[in-house]
Amino acid sequence: MPFPLLNLAGLATMLALFTVAGCSPDAAPKGCDGALGVHRTLSLTGDMPPLFDLLEENEVVLSFDDGPHFSGTERVLDLLDGECTQATFFLVGREAERHPKIVAEILARGHTIGGHTWSHPDLSKMTIDDALVDITKGNQAIAAAAGRSVTFFRFPFIATTPDLHAAIRANSLIDVTVTADGEDWTNLTPERSVETLMKKLEAGQRRGIVLLHDPYPRSDERTRILLKSLKSEGYRVVAITD
Numbered sequence: 001m002p003f004p005l006l007n008l009a010g011l012a013t014m015l016a017l018f019t020v021a022g023c024s025p026d027a028a029p030k031g032c033d034g035a036l037g038v039h040r041t042l043s044l045t046g047d048m049p050p051l052f053d054l055l056e057e058n059e060v061v062l063s064f065d066d067g068p069h070f071s072g073t074e075r076v077l078d079l080l081d082g083e084c085t086q087a088t089f090f091l092v093g094r095e096a097e098r099h100p101k102i103v104a105e106i107l108a109r110g111h112t113i114g115g116h117t118w119s120h121p122d123l124s125k126m127t128i129d130d131a132l133v134d135i136t137k138g139n140q141a142i143a144a145a146a147g148r149s150v151t152f153f154r155f156p157f158i159a160t161t162p163d164l165h166a167a168i169r170a171n172s173l174i175d176v177t178v179t180a181d182g183e184d185w186t187n188l189t190p191e192r193s194v195e196t197l198m199k200k201l202e203a204g205q206r207r208g209i210v211l212l213h214d215p216y217p218r219s220d221e222r223t224r225i226l227l228k229s230l231k232s233e234g235y236r237v238v239a240i241t242d
Contacts, residue, residue, distance in 0.1 A: 032084035036227055039236035044152075046174055051240065055207040059238045060230060062087035062210050063176070065116055065154065068095055068102035069215035076214045077109050079223045083231070086111050086239040088176065089214070090154040093118035093138025100145035107146060112241055114152030114176060115139040124159040128167050135168065151242035152176050174242065179208035182222060190221040194229055201235070 042054055051061065062080075067073045067089055080087055089106050091113055096103050106113055117123065118138035123131040139150045153173040155164070165175060182188075182197040193212075201208045212222055230237070 036083040036085045036231045038086050038239045041239040043241050044174055052179055057206050058235050059207050060210050060235050061238050064212055064214040065090045067214045068099045072219045073102050073214045075220035076223050083227045085237045088112040090114040090116040091142050092116050092120050093141035096145045097141040103145035115150045116154050120156045122157055122159050124161050178211040179204050181211045184212055184216050190218050190225055193222050194225045
């Protein structure tokens with residue numbers, strides 16, 4: 001039987017997410033003219049097709065895993081603000097518990113959050129019950145920091161099984177996978193990392209769900225290069241909300 005998830009739906013959100021292209025009024029003092037911006041927003045529900053299938057040509061969803069980080073996350077947020085664009089941050093529960101103010105800052109700047117377990121294990125190597133315990137503990141910690149429930153979820157290492165996927169669906173979580181990984185967990189330079197990512201987008205019909213990691217070294221440089229490349233190549237950012 002699935003492990004029960006904490007329901008905090010009744011709590012107020014830190015800030016309502018934007019549903020149109022644009023940026024936070026305090027985010028980019030020079031304005032958003034010429035910025036990457038947000039092309040459109042998708043509100044996802046559990047009965048919808050996979051996110052990739054909802055994207056059109058030249059559309060990307062930006063996402064960052066493994067935060068919040070005490071300094072890296074804010075540098076990435078500043079760069080996103082500079083392009084008046086939005087991303088989804090998949091947070092590790094124990095890090096959210098350590099840095100609740102950064103979780104609140106992510107939301108205050110108009111971004112979306114999702115769960116990424118409590119301790120970042122490979123869930124595919126665990127029993128379903130043990131995996132759900134770690135997922136639930138992580139979501140509870142994130143919800144406590146955010147003041148709102150968590151609906152989006154991403155499997156660590158993108159490692160899942162049909163049974164795991166069914167289990168999170170049964171607990172009203174929406175799996176958001178990755179189709180274009182910048183491989184910043186390797187020794188690739190920021191330039192090569194973004195080049196790798198852009199090639200994957202091209203191979204995926206010029207659309208996809210992009211992954212970088214805000215806690216990693218030089219995450220801000222990767223983000224800067226990515227945003228510049230997306231804009232120069234004519235890609236448009238799609239924000240997702242729950």
